[in-house]
Amino acid sequence: MRARILFGLTLALLFIYGAHSATITVTNNCPSTIWLGDLTSAQQPQLSNTGFELASTSLNVPTPWNGRFWARTRCSIDGSGKFTCATTDCGSSQVSCNGNGAAPPTSLVEITITPSGRQDFYDINLVNGFNLPVSVAPQGGSGSCTAPSCAANVNAACPTELQVKTSYGSVISCKSARIEFNQPQYCCTGGYSTSTTCPPTNYSIFFKNQCPRAYSYAYDDAIRLFSCSGGPNYSITFLSLQ
Numbered sequence: 001m002r003a004r005i006l007f008g009l010t011l012a013l014l015f016i017y018g019a020h021s022a023t024i025t026v027t028n029n030c031p032s033t034i035w036l037g038d039l040t041s042a043q044q045p046q047l048s049n050t051g052f053e054l055a056s057t058s059l060n061v062p063t064p065w066n067g068r069f070w071a072r073t074r075c076s077i078d079g080s081g082k083f084t085c086a087t088t089d090c091g092s093s094q095v096s097c098n099g100n101g102a103a104p105p106t107s108l109v110e111i112t113i114t115p116s117g118r119q120d121f122y123d124i125n126l127v128n129g130f131n132l133p134v135s136v137a138p139q140g141g142s143g144s145c146t147a148p149s150c151a152a153n154v155n156a157a158c159p160t161e162l163q164v165k166t167s168y169g170s171v172i173s174c175k176s177a178r179i180e181f182n183q184p185q186y187c188c189t190g191g192y193s194t195s196t197t198c199p200p201t202n203y204s205i206f207f208k209n210q211c212p213r214a215y216s217y218a219y220d221d222a223i224r225l226f227s228c229s230g231g232p233n234y235s236i237t238f239l240s241l242q
């Protein structure tokens with residue numbers, strides 16, 4: 001009974017003081033046009049804008065929130081009005097992703113935002129591969145609040161067997177071994193389903209060498225998950241391939 005009253009009180013206080021929202025500013029610093037995609041996880045409503053041509057946009061994110069951001073490149077609309085992208089297409093046939101995720105390979109930024117004051121978590125995830133360099137930086141929080149960046153042009157260094165190319169041969173994204181080979185040692189499934197039985201592979205080591213602060217495979221060291229407290233805002237920047 002007492003616990004219930006306390007729980008009710010906590011909820012009421014959260015409602016009064018904890019209606020915190022975070023601002024996530026997403027910026028395109030690469031010279032070509034990109035279209036942002038975002039996906040809110042776990043039964044929460046999608047953000048009001050799930051896909052748009054990106055210059056610099058601030059999104060208001062209610063908390064708690066958990067989701068991911070990516071950049072679509074080489075997008076176009078065909079004669080019938082269908083919108084598609086050569087990298088990280090979200091399969092909606094529209095500029096908005098409408099709750100769909102990104103087709104790999106995708107450089108992903110993942111963020112978990114807790115109600116005010118509690119610890120947030122964020123990372124750059126290359127477990128499904130890479131398409132564009134990206135960085136994520138908390139703003140105004142407290143604690144370590146490291147700003148990881150994956151600035152390398154992974155496409156230029158991509159092993160031949162993982163390359164995704166245009167019809168005229170330029171490499172536009174780089175698959176992870178998990179996506180290309182779909183084998184247990186790369187997917188950390190079957191006999192490889194724990195952190196001890198799924199060691200890094202030569203392919204995940206390739207991604208780790210390119211972007212040491214990004215997750216390169218499912219059981220990569222947890223030091224690639226960063227945290228920040230005190231209700232920070234976030235800045236995500238897509239960078240030029242150079």
Ligand SMILES: *[C@@H]1O[C@H](CO)[C@@H](O)[C@H](O)[C@H]1NC(C)=O
Nearest residue numbers: 023139140141230231232233
């Ligand atoms: C986050 O951004 C909002 C709106 O831009 C601002 O009012 C707030 O002070 C910022 N929070 C922090 C922790 O900087």
Ligand SMILES: *[C@@H]1O[C@H](CO)[C@@H](O)[C@H](O)[C@H]1NC(C)=O
Nearest residue numbers: 158159160161201202203206
């Ligand atoms: C990774 O290992 C596989 C199998 O041993 C080999 O075929 C492949 O060339 C290696 N790739 C790289 C990028 O080292």
